[in-house]
Every structure is written in structure tokens, then in C-alpha cells.
Amino acid sequence: MVNEKMTVGQYVDEWIDGKDDIKQNTHANYKRYIDKVFVPHLGHIRLRDLRAAQIKAMFDAHTHLAASSAQRMRAVLRSALSDALRGGLVTVNAAALVKLAGGRSRAQGWTKARETAWRWDVAALVEDGMTVARARRSAPRPSSSMVWTPAHLGAFLDAVADHPLYPLFWIASHCGLRRGEVCGLKWSDLDDATITVERQLVCTPDGIIEDTPKSDASGRAVSIGKAGVKLLTKHRSDQRAELLSWGVGKGSGYMFTTPTGETLDPHSVSKEFKRQVAAADLPPIRFHDLRHTAASLMLASGSDMKTVSEVLGHSDITITGNI
Structure with a gap:
């Protein structure tokens, strides 16, 4: 009843x-x-x-x-x-x-004109007494989802070359992995020049948990190329040395960890990324936009939409095109 x-x-x-x-x-x-x-x-x-x-x-x-x-x-x-x-x-x-305003914002690139306009807005807010940090957050952006140019990405990676999370930033920006996916990578996922996405780390009210990928299509193999192999080889050696210096033996098996081998907090990774972007004085993007930047660079280099969609782990090619 x-x-x-x-x-x-x-x-x-x-x-x-x-x-x-x-x-x-x-x-x-x-x-x-x-x-x-x-x-x-x-x-x-x-x-x-x-x-x-x-x-x-x-x-x-x-x-x-x-x-x-x-x-x-x-x-x-x-x-x-x-x-x-x-x-x-x-x-x-x-x-x-119920009818609502449009949904997902289409990603837009930080062209010279857009960056110039954004910097003018930041300068105006600072002149009005706002701190630089707050002005950077408050200045309007063309879209909530912004994409860097190759020059922006290169400048960022140069600026964080000595940062502990540099290898993570590199993989995210070149391979298009989601934040939880890159934080959840394990060394067992690396095979020659390929990494396999089999899990993600997720922040929940009960703490950080290991979960399956977002969808069936999200479980995928991604090529990292010779540069990626070289990067991760050095990172693995550095990680082992650091763990030994802390008296930690084998470690957790995760590819990216804290200095003492603990699981990374995905939220903290995003916050640190934002801090490093500001320190490098680059136009702001979200950590997730590294994924969009990777997709844009793949398309610009001649990859077709289907290939990019598969690398990103989208369930449908139209999702890739719409973003």
C-alpha cells in the first residue's frame, strides 16, 4: 500500500x-x-x-x-x-x-589574449587592495575548465622539476590520467613502456580508499614512451633510497607516495598542484585540467579522436568531443 x-x-x-x-x-x-x-x-x-x-x-x-x-x-x-x-x-x-542552465563547461585554451585579459583583471583587483593570491582566485576565467598550451605546460614542469611530485605531474599531463588513477598507480602496473590503470584512490568521509576505475572503459593500458620510462626508472630508484633513509623496507608498492611511503591524499595533491601553479605565475587550471591538456596536445600532434578517447578512458567518443 x-x-x-x-x-x-x-x-x-x-x-x-x-x-x-x-x-x-x-x-x-x-x-x-x-x-x-x-x-x-x-x-x-x-x-x-x-x-x-x-x-x-x-x-x-x-x-x-x-x-x-x-x-x-x-x-x-x-x-x-x-x-x-x-x-x-x-x-x-x-x-x-525542470529546465536548468547548460551543464558541462566546454574546455577552453589559455590563448595569449585570454591570459592577457586575465592578468589585467588580477592586476586591477590587486590595485583595489586584494592580495595576489585572492586576486588570482577571483579573476574571472573564460570557462571553469581551462587548458594550457605546450608552452604553459613546459614552463610548469620546468618550475617543478625538483619537486617530489614532479613524476606524478608529468604522468598526469602526458597520459591524461584522472587524479585518483595516477595516485592509485602501483609499480606492478608498469610493463616496459606501458602503465595499466586498474584502480583509483578515492577520498571518502571514512578516509582514502582503493576502488575500481570509474567505469569499465576507465580500465586501460596507456603508453608512456621512452621519456616516461626514463622518468619512472629514476623515480623508482629515488623512491627506494628515500624509503631506506626513513627506515622503511619494501614500501607499499604504490608508484607515488609520501616520503615515508604512505598513500597520497588526492585532495592534497590537488592543493599542492594549485600552489605550484601560483608559484610559477601561470594562468590557473585545475588538476583535472591536466587531463584535458594532455588530450589537447595529443589531438594537436595528430592523434585521432578515437585514440584520444581510448587513452582517456572515456566510455563514449562523444564525451571526448564534447569536452
Whole structure:
């Protein structure tokens, strides 16, 4: 029998508690949307009375959200209501009727003109009394996803040549690995000039866990070339020497670790990348944009879209093209 009095809050809480077909980190993200947004705005409404206008009002109250974030949030609510529709709890999926601004931002390159405009904006903010660090964060960018030119990437790698994470930055920027994938690489994944992506490290409320790749297509073999082999050979020797200096024997087997051999925190890797980009005085990109930069460089060097899509581990070539 359908519970006519069930509220949206009661339903989404029960729905997420029974959602055992998604990854742990995804589950945590869904739960955060439910606790921080859905329940405070919609939780009191009877599930059968939920309307698209009420959902739209919820998103209108969160104007700070990026369009892509709002789209992801709507997708979660739409999924929950799809299950409710199949179960006869509602007669319409109200979330499917809500229109939002465009989703994923198309990656754009840091052309000379865009970089010049960005630097002018930074300088203006500094003149108004803002710190350089804050001005760099506040100055508008053409897109949330930006791509470096080969010159930018070269300047960055030169600037971090002596940094402990240099080999990780190099692999990420040349092979297009996701942050969790590169942090999760093990020496057993290296075979001649190829690395195999078999896992990822994921940050969850319970700590850092080792998980399977994002999708079936994400498990893949990627060539690192002669330069990559040379780089990792030296890195492995340096890593062994450093572990011995700390009194650590065999180590964890991970390719990239802390000086004492502990697993890297993916969030900390992103923060350190951001610090190094600022220190090198380069136009800002996210760590994830190293992946887009790698894709752009592969396409510019003559690789076809299908090959680039396979290297990136996209499930569909249209995803590569759209980004």
C-alpha cells in the first residue's frame, strides 16, 4: 500500500539507504546533496505533491552553484524520483520537468589574449587592495575548465622539476590520467613502456580508499614512451633510497607516495598542484585540467579522436568531443 503521507525527506533518506549499486564515494556525494539541499528545501513536502516549480525554486536559491554542479544534483533527484515512479509512489517525475542552465563547461585554451585579459583583471583587483593570491582566485576565467598550451605546460614542469611530485605531474599531463588513477598507480602496473590503470584512490568521509576505475572503459593500458620510462626508472630508484633513509623496507608498492611511503591524499595533491601553479605565475587550471591538456596536445600532434578517447578512458567518443 502506498504511503500517502510520505514526505520527500522520508523518501530520499530511505532511497539512499537502500542504494547499494553505486560506489562508496558516489554514495557519499548523493547523501551530501540529500542532507544539505534536498531535505532542507523539499523535505517537508508530501512526495505525491512534489512539483517541478518547487524543485526549480530550490535551485534558484542556490545561485552560487556552477551549472555543471546543478545538473549533477538534478540528475540525482531525477534518479530517486524515477525509482519512486516505478514503485507507484508518484505519478510523474517532477525533476525531469525542470529546465536548468547548460551543464558541462566546454574546455577552453589559455590563448595569449585570454591570459592577457586575465592578468589585467588580477592586476586591477590587486590595485583595489586584494592580495595576489585572492586576486588570482577571483579573476574571472573564460570557462571553469581551462587548458594550457605546450608552452604553459613546459614552463610548469620546468618550475617543478625538483619537486617530489614532479613524476606524478608529468604522468598526469602526458597520459591524461584522472587524479585518483595516477595516485592509485602501483609499480606492478608498469610493463616496459606501458602503465595499466586498474584502480583509483578515492577520498571518502571514512578516509582514502582503493576502488575500481570509474567505469569499465576507465580500465586501460596507456603508453608512456621512452621519456616516461626514463622518468619512472629514476623515480623508482629515488623512491627506494628515500624509503631506506626513513627506515622503511619494501614500501607499499604504490608508484607515488609520501616520503615515508604512505598513500597520497588526492585532495592534497590537488592543493599542492594549485600552489605550484601560483608559484610559477601561470594562468590557473585545475588538476583535472591536466587531463584535458594532455588530450589537447595529443589531438594537436595528430592523434585521432578515437585514440584520444581510448587513452582517456572515456566510455563514449562523444564525451571526448564534447569536452
